[in-house]
Amino acid sequence: xxxxxxxxxxxxxxxxxxxxxxxxxxxxxxxxxxxxxxxxxxxxxxxxxxxxxxxxxxxxxxxxxxxxxxxxxxxx
Numbered sequence: 001x002x003x004x005x006x007x008x009x010x011x012x013x014x015x016x017x018x019x020x021x022x023x024x025x026x027x028x029x030x031x032x033x034x035x036x037x038x039x040x041x042x043x044x045x046x047x048x049x050x051x052x053x054x055x056x057x058x059x060x061x062x063x064x065x066x067x068x069x070x071x072x073x074x075x076x
Contacts, residue, residue, distance in 0.1 A: 037075075040062065040064070040072070041072065041075055041076065043058075043062055044058045044059055044062065044064075044072065044076060045058075045076065047061055047062070048076075055072075055073065055076045056069065059072060
């Protein structure tokens with residue numbers, strides 16, 4: 001026979017730790033995504049400056065899809 005004892009304090013600690021870990025994972029993922037966006041923006045600007053390309057040409061050169069280009073246009 002298995003004797004399970006519900007310990008509310010241990011349950012709270014478990015769920016808090018689980019929530020914290022999920023939050024950290026989400027934060028890391030968002031941070032990586034922001035870093036990628038910043039790097040792409042920097043690369044676009046560098047191509048525009050050094051090669052005198054338009055924003056669209058720079059994004060084409062980087063292989064950025066037309067859908068993604070629309071997201072970047074207001075940020076450049």
